Amino acid sequence: MELVCPAGTPAALRAAVDAGAHSVYCGFADATNARNFPGLNFSRAELEAAIDHAHARGAKVLVAINTFPTAGEEAIWHAALADAARLGADAIILADPGLLAHAAERHPGLRLHLSVQAAAANPDAINLYARHFGIRRVVLPRVLSVEEIAAINREIDIETEVFVFGGLCVMAEGRCALSSYATGQSPNMNGVCSPPDHVAYTSEGDDTVARLGGFAIHRTPRGAPAPYPTLCKGCFVSGERQGHVFEDAVSLDASRLIPALARAGVSALKIEGRQRSRAYVAQIVSAFRAVTDALAAGREPPALALARLAEGQAATTGAYAKRWR
Amino acid sequence: MQNDTPELPIFPLILSHAMRPLPLWPLSAGLSRLAGHILHRHPGINNRIDYYQDHVFLLDITDLPLFLTLEPRKARLRAFRRSAVVPGHDAGISGPLAAFLAMLHGQEDGDTLFFSGALAIDGDTAAVLALRNALDDAELDLAAELAELLPPIAGLLRAGLPGMQHLTGLCLQRGSAASERAW
Numbered sequence: 001m002e003l004v005c006p007a008g009t010p011a012a013l014r015a016a017v018d019a020g021a022h023s024v025y026c027g028f029a030d031a032t033n034a035r036n037f038p039g040l041n042f043s044r045a046e047l048e049a050a051i052d053h054a055h056a057r058g059a060k061v062l063v064a065i066n067t068f069p070t071a072g073e074e075a076i077w078h079a080a081l082a083d084a085a086r087l088g089a090d091a092i093i094l095a096d097p098g099l100l101a102h103a104a105e106r107h108p109g110l111r112l113h114l115s116v117q118a119a120a121a122n123p124d125a126i127n128l129y130a131r132h133f134g135i136r137r138v139v140l141p142r143v144l145s146v147e148e149i150a151a152i153n154r155e156i157d158i159e160t161e162v163f164v165f166g167g168l169c170v171m172a173e174g175r176c177a178l179s180s181y182a183t184g185q186s187p188n189m190n191g192v193c194s195p196p197d198h199v200a201y202t203s204e205g206d207d208t209v210a211r212l213g214g215f216a217i218h219r220t221p222r223g224a225p226a227p228y229p230t231l232c233k234g235c236f237v238s239g240e241r242q243g244h245v246f247e248d249a250v251s252l253d254a255s256r257l258i259p260a261l262a263r264a265g266v267s268a269l270k271i272e273g274r275q276r277s278r279a280y281v282a283q284i285v286s287a288f289r290a291v292t293d294a295l296a297a298g299r300e301p302p303a304l305a306l307a308r309l310a311e312g313q314a315a316t317t318g319a320y321a322k323r324w325r
Numbered sequence: 326m327q328n329d330t331p332e333l334p335i336f337p338l339i340l341s342h343a344m345r346p347l348p349l350w351p352l353s354a355g356l357s358r359l360a361g362h363i364l365h366r367h368p369g370i371n372n373r374i375d376y377y378q379d380h381v382f383l384l385d386i387t388d389l390p391l392f393l394t395l396e397p398r399k400a401r402l403r404a405f406r407r408s409a410v411v412p413g414h415d416a417g418i419s420g421p422l423a424a425f426l427a428m429l430h431g432q433e434d435g436d437t438l439f440f441s442g443a444l445a446i447d448g449d450t451a452a453v454l455a456l457r458n459a460l461d462d463a464e465l466d467l468a469a470e471l472a473e474l475l476p477p478i479a480g481l482l483r484a485g486l487p488g489m490q491h492l493t494g495l496c497l498q499r500g501s502a503a504s505e506r507a508w
Contacts, residue, residue, distance in 0.1 A: 197451040201446055277431070
């Protein structure tokens with residue numbers, strides 16, 4: 001199985017390749033990239049050097065151009081596509097149907113992957129993208145069980161890629177109305193449900209309070225472990241109950257389900273975390289590479305102990321092996 | 326929730342006490358010279374900090390008797406007595422020296438340190454992320470930067486570093502895996 005690893009910076013890309021990534025995904029430092037965060041991402045020159053570095057070591061580079069073009073400013077997205085193709089990207093990860101149509105028409109040799117931001121979660125939707133735009137792979141939303149993924153794979157002819165580690169969106173990907181309500185920003189366009197400029201941490205008494213768009217999400221004793229500041233994993237008062245009313249403050253770790261995902265027909269395993277450091281990338285990638293190598297050799301995969309690196313320092317197998325409350 | 330905080334050493338108290346009488350002006354001048362040297366050798370840092378170059382970043386190293394403030398555009402790194410009021414700042418990071426050094430040298434992930442409670446931030450969260458991401462991409466090695474800045478002590482640094490690391494438990498140089506820059 002192909003291990004698809006995150007890189008928010010050239011240093012993280014080198015760390016991923018050195019740690020054994022089969023593929024690395026990254027994006028430009030502009031609005032075409034859903035993870036357009038402060039201090040992250042690649043210039044054209046940096047991407048060119050990164051692709052040379054990865055190719056020299058047998059790894060692929062997938063470029064995420066996964067936001068939805070703003071009306072009248074399509075040229076920015078078209079230029080990003082053309083530059084990624086010119087620089088030798090092995091595939092482009094796209095979400096917008098208009099941009100997919102443009103890519104299929106203007107760059108017919110380019111391998112296209114459907115971003116998770118497109119939220120294509122059933123065979124009809126996936127086959128439509130494959131038929132009209134020639135996508136070769138779909139990144140599945142993190143809301144499907146292993147059995148549902150197997151059923152989808154029986155009805156489609158393209159590859160499937162699934163998330164196995166990192167931040168866990170429990171909504172229709174990128175369409176969280178809760179986040180839009182709190183921040184006034186679309187997660188689809190800004191790539192995150194907690195934009196950093198809307199997150200604030202303040203000390204109140206002996207506690208640290210995390211707020212998003214002015215709304216308190218959780219309160220933890222200073223120095224204690226804190227969850228990621230997303231609304232769906234916040235601790236709220238609802239009626240007489242106080243707790244995580246939407247989802248526990250956990251992130252995804254499906255490492256022990258990888259054999260089942262392989263049997264379900266999954267081709268590629270994605271690690272989330274372009275916003276994380278090169279230290280995180282190196283540790284996670286080498287751990288998951290040990291699993292894919294063991295599987296390829298017919299050995300029992302090693303058990304991974306990665307909770308420390310998970311957002312919120314606690315992990316779940318997510319929808320792959322659980323049901324909603 | 327699982328509490329799996331990384332075990333970080335605390336800067337030896339005796340050394341912390343020994344730092345208290347250090348005169349602030351020459352200390353700030355030396356720190357600023359080091360910051361200027363690093364920012365000159367790694368222009369990508371200020372490129373990535375981008376909009377936040379004019380911010381004042383507070384580095385509240387909780388096991389030192391000093392506060393530090395960093396002003397990236399001016400390449401100014403200043404020291405203030407911990408006994409005085411907290412210096413004005415736009416964004417702040419606080420935690421033990423070991424956490425700062427481990428993050429700077431690529432040994433620990435900043436988010437992991439933050440979500441474990443080892444590091445805390447205040448003020449402009451986006452600016453803190455920009456600084457962290459910029460420094461992470463720079464793959465800094467403080468010992469190498471110091472040796473480059475002060476060639477006469479390079480030999481002494483090289484000889485004394487393993488002992489200092491052993492004595493303090495601090496990560497004083499970049500890890501071996503990242504020590505060979507590939508491109």
